[in-house]
Amino acid sequence: MNRLHPLSAVTYALQYGFFWLWIPMAAVVILGGLFDPVSSAWFPVAAPVGFVAGAAYGIAYYYRFEYGVTPDTFDVASGVFARRSREIPYERIQNVDVRQGVLQRVLGLAIVSVETAGGGNTEATLNFVGDAEARRLQDRIRRRTAAVKERRRDRDRDRDRDGADSLSDEGAESSVDGDRSGTSAPRNGSPDAATDRQAPAPESAESTEPTEPRRQRLFELESRELLLYSFTSLRPAAVAGVMFVFFLATDTIIETLVAVAQPFGGPAALGEGSASSYGILTLVSVINGIVVTYVLSVAYTFGTYYAFRLGRVDTDFVYERGLLQRYSGSIPTDKVQSVTVTDNPLQRLIGYAGLWVETAGYGPESNSGSQSAVPLAKEGRVHRFTENLTGVETPKFRSPPTLARRRYLVRYSLLAAVVVAVAFGITRITVLERWYLAGIVFAAVPPAAHLKYANLGYFVAEDHLVIRRGFWQRRTTVIPYYRIQTVSTRRSIFQRRLGLASLSVDTASSQTLFWETPTIYDVHLADARDVHETGRDRLQRALRERARDEGAGLSVDFT
Incomplete structure (x- = not known):
């Protein structure tokens, strides 16, 4: 088992020290209200005691935190008083993210986050390891994950081949028994049969480390594309930040807004203007808010996707991005639930689009940050990339009535x-x-x-369902049938009167505040039922094919 970087001890000591510093101070305040001898004069003594106790706990936490890479699992043990040990199987690992802030990059440190499928929470976080150790863990876990999947596929193929051989052997034995009664041919379990087929050697507990595969570069965000993406996108985080500042507006901010509005006819001060001057103040403040939000969005997008690169190693996409906060991770292609092409009116005007993928447990704009495959590129290039990734044919969309x-x-x-x-x-x-x-x-x-009507459409392909919706942020989602979790038909009161229905298609990926479940809106009820029935039949067929090809043992029941 390995320990974190020694600087982690300092980090934990400071973190818990400043947190625990307030505990004895709060105790002094409470006890001071109950007992007269206790007063605020005890603060200079109580605060250092709490800081020292917290720092000691942080150092103990560092020494009690261990991690290790085993042949089958990634193990993490932590906890000072309550011990917690986790064994994370490689086949369940969704992503290994490496994150570095400015100070961490200066110190050569990194945060490693191990995420598993089935939820949006991080399974294990290593704060902090060395930069070289972070890259080693990322590559080693990814290679072991690929090796586990390959061994599973080999076992499935061997099992299928053994099943076919056993059937042929039984047929041969029955023919021999029919020709020569009283004599029996050697069976698979006899010594004679053992000489014909040698049993595979058991796997060694100490498996050899897989060789490092070659990384293929797929996409790199150029400077021009980065600027276009920054100036044609609006980040929800920027809107939330400006709204937060607005609701916590201080006197300085209000005075600044009043001063900016004065040259345009705004009031000289609050409480000294007319109705028209207050109207001008409101209008100027709204315009200032929009401008500030846009500037923050441009800066946020530029810093987030600076030096974005996408590559491929084996069956995984690998990426890295970020200016101040550097991210790197992977997108497992076998866990991709759906692929979405996005564009807004400005991007459509200049002929650009973006590509996002949703993996099991994580949706677009999730905290893992691994979902943007191509932030922005020429529309034709994005469509070709989508078709090559999913195998879907060029959609021929059907519009609602x-x-x-x-x-x-x-x-x-x-x-x-x-x-x-x-x-x-x-x-x-x-x-x-x-x-x-x-x-x-x-x-x-x-x-x-x-x-709104012109940007709605759907396409029922042979192996995929394609759904398009939205104008300000148009999203075209490609969903393989075998990834569908539920299909639900919704009808409001008004839709029932018009004979319309909406069809929602849900996958295993998590939804976020700004992305909703892919939905086919306002089609005839008969068409919705037809798509529902077609999706159910093709889902069953796709699951049968995957179960036959990979030996997954999946149930094809659809409820």
């Missing part, structure tokens, strides 16, 4: 009416007038309904 467009027209008209009603209510309680100017939103209803 035109009845769906009428439904969107009514929906957006109701939404516009709500906007006008809100504007009218604001004029009743404020000095603002001309509420009817809000009716301009009705002009956006027809194009919005058409654009």
Whole structure:
């Protein structure tokens, strides 16, 4: 078993020291309210005691943390008082991420995260190991994982071959028994048969280390593509950050917004302006918020995908990216649940798109950060990459019936009416007038309904189901039938009246706040049932084929 880098002891000592520092100080405050002899004068003594106790616990945690690479599992043992030991089988390992911040890169340290399929939580985290040790662990675990899969495939092939041989031997024996009664041919378990087929040698407990495979480079994000991706994308993290600052706005931020709005007719100070000046202040503040959000999004995207490279080693995709925070990891192709091509109006205008993959337990924009296969590239190149990866033919999309467009027209008209009603209510309680100017939103209803309808479509291929939806962030998802977990038909009250239905197709990947389950929206009920039935039949066929080809022993029952 190995230990973490010695600097980890310092890190844990400081971490637990500052955390435990507050425990005796809080105890002094509580006891001071109950007993008169206890006062705040005890703080200079209580704080160092808590820090020393926490630092001692951190050092003990470092010495009690061990990890090791065995022939079959990656083992981790941790805990000072409550001991925890984990044995992670290689066949369950989903990804091994290596993360380095600026300070960690200066010190030559890295954080290694081992993730398994079946959930979004990290199974084991090593804080910290040396940079060379992190790369060694990443490569060694990945190679052992590939070796375990290869041995499993070999055993499955041997089992199938042995089954075929046993059937042929039984046929030969029955023919011999029919020709020569009273004599028996040697059976597989006899010494004579043992000389014909030599039993395979048992695997050694100390298996040899697999050789390092050659890494093939597949994609590298060029500087021009990085800039295009940064300036044509909007990161949800930037929006959340600006909203957080807005809700925690300090006097300095408010004074700054007022000062920026003054040249455009804003109030000289809060509480000293007119209704029109406050309207200008609101408008200027909104524009400033949009600009700040966009700038933060550009900076975040640039730093996240700086020097992005994608390669392939054996059957795994390997990637690395990041400027200040450097990431590297892998995307196991045998655990890919679906592939999604994404683009927004700006990217479609310049003919670019991105490619994301979802693996078991992890969805796009998840914390693992391993899901972007191609952040941005020429649209044709992304489509070719998708077809080569999945084997799907070029989709011939079917659109929902035109009845769906009428439904969107009514929906957006109701939404516009709500906007006008809100504007009218604001004029009743404020000095603002001309509420009817809000009716301009009705002009956006027809194009919005058409654009939503025009970007919907689905394609039922021989081995895949392809679903397209969305305008501002259009997503075209390719789902192999054998990856489908559930297929559900949804019908709202309005859909039932129009004879429409929506079909949701779920896989084993985790969904995130900003990505929803792939859904075929607003098709005729008969078409939804037909897709449901076709998906069920082809799922059964795909599972039977995989069970026959790989010996997976899967059940083909579909419920």
